[in-house]
Amino acid sequence: MLEMFQEELEIYEGNAELLKVLAHPVRLCIVKGLIERGASNVSTMYTNLNMPQSTISQHLAKLKSARIVTSERKGLEIYYNVENEKVIQLIQVLFQ
Template sequence: MLEMFQEELEVYENNAELLKVLAHPVRLCIVKGLIERGPSNVSTMYTCLNMPQSTISQHLAKLKSAKIVTSERKGLEIYYDVQNEKVLQLIQVMFH
């Protein structure tokens, strides 16, 4: 019984952490943009968000560490994408 409670608590903690990372307006905007436009690099996001590339990169690092976005290197550029099914569903509910 205690083991089941601990597993359930871990699910709550993981979901809460996911929501905390998404709670920042810039990160939410990045994720929504990636879902709508598909894989993008920082230069593309910089043009859309009109903020320093370093700021976008910092937010992407947090999204990546939370496994919200994935990255793939293509030549000299890194393209970011949202593959997390839970996040895809959450964004769809929030914005549609």
């Protein structure tokens, strides 16, 4: 029984961490944009969001470390994408 509680607690902690990372307006905007438009590079994001490149990069680093976004290098550029199905469903619910 204690093992079951610990497993559930780990699930709750993981979900809470996911929500903490997403709980920033810029990160929500980035994730929503990636889901709607597909993979994108930092240049496209900071042009569309009208924010400094460094700001976008910092937020992408947090999203990547939380495994919310993935990245793929294409030549000199890195493209970011959201493949986490739980995140996609959560964003869809938030922005219905």
